[in-house]
Amino acid sequence: MIGKTLAHYKIEERLGAGGMGVVYRAFDTRLERSVAIKVLGEKLSGIENATARLIREARMASSLNHPNICTVHEIGETDGEMYIVMEYIEGEPLNRVISHHGLPVADILRYGIQISRALAHAHSRSVIHRDLKSANIAITKEKQAKVLDFGLAKRTNPAILESERPTASFHSFTEEGMIVGTVSYMAPELFRGAPADPRSDLWALGIVLFEMTSGALPFQGTTAFEISSSILKDPPPSIPATFPDPLRIAIERCLEKLPSTRLQSADELILLLESIAAPSSGSASRTQDSKPRTLSVVVLDFANITSDPAAEWLSSGIAETVTVDLKRIAQLKVAGREKAVRALKGVAVAKITDEEIAKLGSDLGVRWVIWGGYQKFGNSVRVTVRFTDTTTGDLIGTAKIDGTMDEIFRLQDQIITELQTVLNVQIDNQEMEKIKKPETDQLAAYEAYTKGRQLFHQFSRAGFEQAQKLFEQAIQIDPKYALAYSNLGSIHIFRFIASTDSRDLDVGIRHLQKACELDPGIAEAYAWLCYAYMRKVQLDESLRAGLEAIKLEPENFNARYFLAVAYHVQAICEYKKESFLPAIEEYKSAIRLEPKYEASYLGLADIYMLYSDYTSASELLEQAIVIEQTGDFRGPRFLGGMTMLGHLLLREGKLDQAMEWFNRSLAYMQQMEHVYKESFVALTHVGVGTVFLERADYQKAIEQFTKACDLMKLYPKALGIGFHFIKAKLGLAKAYMKSEFSNESAEALKEAENLFRAKQELDFHWAWDCGDALTEFEFAVYFAMAGKQDQSQEWLRRAREHGFADSRRIASLQLPQ
Numbered sequence: 001m002i003g004k005t006l007a008h009y010k011i012e013e014r015l016g017a018g019g020m021g022v023v024y025r026a027f028d029t030r031l032e033r034s035v036a037i038k039v040l041g042e043k044l045s046g047i048e049n050a051t052a053r054l055i056r057e058a059r060m061a062s063s064l065n066h067p068n069i070c071t072v073h074e075i076g077e078t079d080g081e082m083y084i085v086m087e088y089i090e091g092e093p094l095n096r097v098i099s100h101h102g103l104p105v106a107d108i109l110r111y112g113i114q115i116s117r118a119l120a121h122a123h124s125r126s127v128i129h130r131d132l133k134s135a136n137i138a139i140t141k142e143k144q145a146k147v148l149d150f151g152l153a154k155r156t157n158p159a160i161l162e163s164e165r166p167t168a169s170f171h172s173f174t175e176e177g178m179i180v181g182t183v184s185y186m187a188p189e190l191f192r193g194a195p196a197d198p199r200s201d202l203w204a205l206g207i208v209l210f211e212m213t214s215g216a217l218p219f220q221g222t223t224a225f226e227i228s229s230s231i232l233k234d235p236p237p238s239i240p241a242t243f244p245d246p247l248r249i250a251i252e253r254c255l256e257k258l259p260s261t262r263l264q265s266a267d268e269l270i271l272l273l274e275s276i277a278a279p280s281s282g283s284a285s286r287t288q289d290s291k292p293r294t295l296s297v298v299v300l301d302f303a304n305i306t307s308d309p310a311a312e313w314l315s316s317g318i319a320e321t322v323t324v325d326l327k328r329i330a331q332l333k334v335a336g337r338e339k340a341v342r343a344l345k346g347v348a349v350a351k352i353t354d355e356e357i358a359k360l361g362s363d364l365g366v367r368w369v370i371w372g373g374y375q376k377f378g379n380s381v382r383v384t385v386r387f388t389d390t391t392t393g394d395l396i397g398t399a400k401i402d403g404t405m406d407e408i409f410r411l412q413d414q415i416i417t418e419l420q421t422v423l424n425v426q427i428d429n430q431e432m433e434k435i436k437k438p439e440t441d442q443l444a445a446y447e448a449y450t451k452g453r454q455l456f457h458q459f460s461r462a463g464f465e466q467a468q469k470l471f472e473q474a475i476q477i478d479p480k481y482a483l484a485y486s487n488l489g490s491i492h493i494f495r496f497i498a499s500t501d502s503r504d505l506d507v508g509i510r511h512l513q514k515a516c517e518l519d520p521g522i523a524e525a526y527a528w529l530c531y532a533y534m535r536k537v538q539l540d541e542s543l544r545a546g547l548e549a550i551k552l553e554p555e556n557f558n559a560r561y562f563l564a565v566a567y568h569v570q571a572i573c574e575y576k577k578e579s580f581l582p583a584i585e586e587y588k589s590a591i592r593l594e595p596k597y598e599a600s601y602l603g604l605a606d607i608y609m610l611y612s613d614y615t616s617a618s619e620l621l622e623q624a625i626v627i628e629q630t631g632d633f634r635g636p637r638f639l640g641g642m643t644m645l646g647h648l649l650l651r652e653g654k655l656d657q658a659m660e661w662f663n664r665s666l667a668y669m670q671q672m673e674h675v676y677k678e679s680f681v682a683l684t685h686v687g688v689g690t691v692f693l694e695r696a697d698y699q700k701a702i703e704q705f706t707k708a709c710d711l712m713k714l715y716p717k718a719l720g721i722g723f724h725f726i727k728a729k730l731g732l733a734k735a736y737m738k739s740e741f742s743n744e745s746a747e748a749l750k751e752a753e754n755l756f757r758a759k760q761e762l763d764f765h766w767a768w769d770c771g772d773a774l775t776e777f778e779f780a781v782y783f784a785m786a787g788k789q790d791q792s793q794e795w796l797r798r799a800r801e802h803g804f805a806d807s808r809r810i811a812s813l814q815l816p817q
Contacts, residue, residue, distance in 0.1 A: 006037065009029070011026050012027055013025040021038050023038050026085075036085075036086045037084065037086070038083060039081060039082070066118055067144070068121075068147060069121065069146065069147050070086055070147065090140060090141055092139060093139070094137040094138070094139050094145070095133075095134035098212055103212045108247070109273055111139070111143075112205075113274060113277065114144065116270045117270060120265070123201070130196050130200070131182060133182070133184070133204065183228055183231075184220075185203075185207045187199070187231075187259070188257050191232055197259070198264075198266065200259070202254050202266065205254060207219075210255065213240060219234065232257075239365070240362070253272075254269065258623060260616035261592075296332070296367045297368045297370060298334070298339070298340050299337075300343075300357075301319050301340070302371065302373055313451045325413070325416055325435045326416070328435055328521065329427055330431065336555075336557070339364060341457050343363065357386075358388055358390050361388065367391065369387070370419065379404050382401070382402050383411055385400075387422050406443065413435060439482065440480075445481050445484070448477065449483060449484045449487070456490075456491070459636050461498070471487050481518075482525075483515070490524070493505070495508075496532075500717040500763050505535055509532045512528055512529045512532065523548075523549045523550075523552035524549070524556070526552065527545070527546065527559040530542050530562040534562070539566060539574060546566050549563070550563065561600055564584075568580070568583040568607065572770075572772070575802045577805075580611075587604040598633060598639075601623050601624040601627075602621075602638070605617040605618075605620035606644070610806060612806045612809075617648055618648060624641030627641070628641050639668070639669060643662065646662040646665060646687050647687050647769060663688075665684050676718075679719055679721055685708035685728070686704070686708050686727050692704060698739045699739075701731065702732060702739070705732045706732065708724070708731075712724060717763050722759060722761075722764040727775070729749075730752050730779065730782050733746075733749040737786060773799045776799035784813045796813065
């Protein structure tokens with residue numbers, strides 16, 4: 001081909017080849033300029049699909065006019081040879097620009113913003129790239145990014161979206177080498193058969209951004225299957241802590257597994273990246289001397305070197321105290337103790353290696369790890385502290401601190417002093433004063449509190465009971481011990497969740513308020529106050545407490561999750577529909593901070609179901625079910641994903657699939673002990689009854705609704721059980737009506753109406769798939785089935801006024817909207 005002329009283009013040099021063809025540098029003899037020409041490869045030249053794809057690529061790219069997109073000049077054919085003439089870019093692909101150490105921050109931001117702008121332009125013209133990767137991005141000598149190769153691009157026309165699946169990546173003309181390259185950048189939903197949309201391009205850009213930070217791809221394997229499995233199941237590795245937190249968060253948001261929790265547009269990403277780049281005026285760089293904007297650290301349990309069981313409590317005691325003190329330093333971002341405890345689960349801290357420490361810290365997303373051991377001989381104690389840099393794996397400092405047990409608080413303060421020296425952390429006078437003031441000056445109180453915390457982290461009923469006694473003992477010894485009050489308060493909130501006894505809420509709130517009064521800087525106390533006030537439906541107080549917790553610790557998972565629930569409940573109970581938006585954002589933040597906590601997915605899915613976004617809800621519930629089935633969870637274990645997915649499928653009219661998930665849920669819950677078990681078992685029987693009702697098997701429907709009612713009478717105080725009871729009674733009313741048992745139908749309806757009006761005897765706290773609006777809609781369904789349109793219309797009006805917005809279910813009533 002070299003030396004050959006196509007029209008007025010003289011082929012001069014072969015630049016490269018891909019699955020679709022070969023690219024050459026050519027000279028345009030007419031305009032006297034260099035151009036790039038893509039010609040179909042010999043294997044593809046006779047394939048009709050390949051020719052059509054080349055034409056489509058040219059048309060797609062030529063409809064775009066942007067400085068960060070390679071310009072297409074024309075498409076032509078000479079002697080049966082199809083070709084595209086494009087802008088010739090002097091530079092090299094981004095994958096060759098990226099070193100094995102990654103790129104400087106300034107370059108990552110520069111290229112990230114430019115590529116985002118290219119995508120924003122393409123998406124605004126309904127074009128999705130579908131094959132974005134570092135090899136398809138050219139970097140010019142002037143450091144300008146150019147997006148290439150729209151060979152897999154498509155229009156986002158709704159008709160095309162349904163018919164055109166991403167299987168093109170695995171078509172026969174996608175030859176050796178291209179599958180793995182494409183698979184490495186493909187979004188999880190594409191492997192499940194979902195159509196590509198702008199959010200799948202953002203996933204691919206997230207992979208490219210990650211690649212620029214570390215010089216490697218986040219999801220790896222030796223085969224396409226291994227890579228796709230990793231993309232579907234594994235969280236992305238932590239981005240090195242040397243990078244600014246906002247950049248790491250932006251990349252993490254691109255790499256959310258669920259499209260609904262991912263960044264929704266390239267414009268959003270542009271704003272995030274520009275906000276990071278703006279303060280640095282383009283001068284940010286990744287050098288040995290550069291410092292991240294936020295210095296991040298985690299404190300691990302210290303090893304009991306002397307192996308004295310009586311001194312084992314000091315292992316977490318030192319870590320607890322140092323963590324609390326470090327959180328008082330504004331310059332530091334400190335990983336919470338819960339994360340540290342989970343990271344060390346099953347690890348013997350006395351045998352952990354330097355390499356394991358560095359990896360563990362990197363997985364937690366922190367720059368430094370503080371760890372070490374202690375030796376106790378009688379009343380004497382020696383604490384050995386180590387400081388490890390996770391970016392290099394190097395041990396950058398050690399210290400030996402000697403004293404007596406009576407001086408343990410001074411010894412722990414000395415760890416902060418050593419950290420200040422080794423890591424060059426600036427601590428102002430006010431912060432140092434707070435650090436020097438111990439949480440308690442009573443050693444016995446400190447010991448009782450620390451042992452209580454160890455039991456608290458077991459998240460078991462027996463552990464909570466023993467922890468409660470130890471926290472009470474700590475307070476008895478030191479009535480001004482704020483942390484003990486905070487933890488005792490959270491224990492009572494857990495007791496309320498199990499029993500719905502409002503007295504536990506009141507006691508818990510008193511302890512939490514006392515903690516905040518003694519020490520206004522404890523974010524965890526405000527987070528639990530947020531939850532407690534939410535359960536009392538004192539939502540203004542709940543939101544204030546949640547916002548204060550986030551102000552103190554923006555990355556506190558409990559604060560984000562509880563605040564999400566508070567906004568959610570405000571929308572449901574006070575009919576403030578505008579509160580759904582902040583609830584959605586806080587749920588997404590909670591998922592970002594802890595991707596393996598099932599309840600966040602259930603809450604967000606609950607909102608999407610209410611607004612008829614079944615696709616997003618299904619994605620969330622599928623992720624919740626993965627957590628349930630694998631047992632790979634964080635924090636308290638949850639259940640309910642299978643039941644909620646069954647109800648979603650029921651709403652879509654997929655009765656067989658709904659029944660399958662209801663049966664799987666019942667089998668799964670049968671072997672579990674859980675505070676929400678009875679509520680979800682009852683809700684599942686209501687779902688099974690509804691399936692039989694839809695199938696006109698009214699006798700079996702009556703059996704299931706009756707079983708649900710009998711169960712709920714045994715557990716009247718289970719959270720939200722009252723709303724489920726009304727659903728079951730309305731189900732009975734419908735089934736009896738269809739069976740022509742009018743008296744029984746009227747009786748069931750009357751009982752449902754009276755219970756909904758009084759809301760007594762059973763628990764009517766908020767829970768998933770509960771609330772006035774949902775219940776009012778069920779009444780509308782009953783009266784529509786009974787042919788009483790006026791009453792159905794009135795119930796529907798109330799449901800919509802109170803926030804019901806499921807347009808599909810409203811349409812199913814066949815009433816004017």
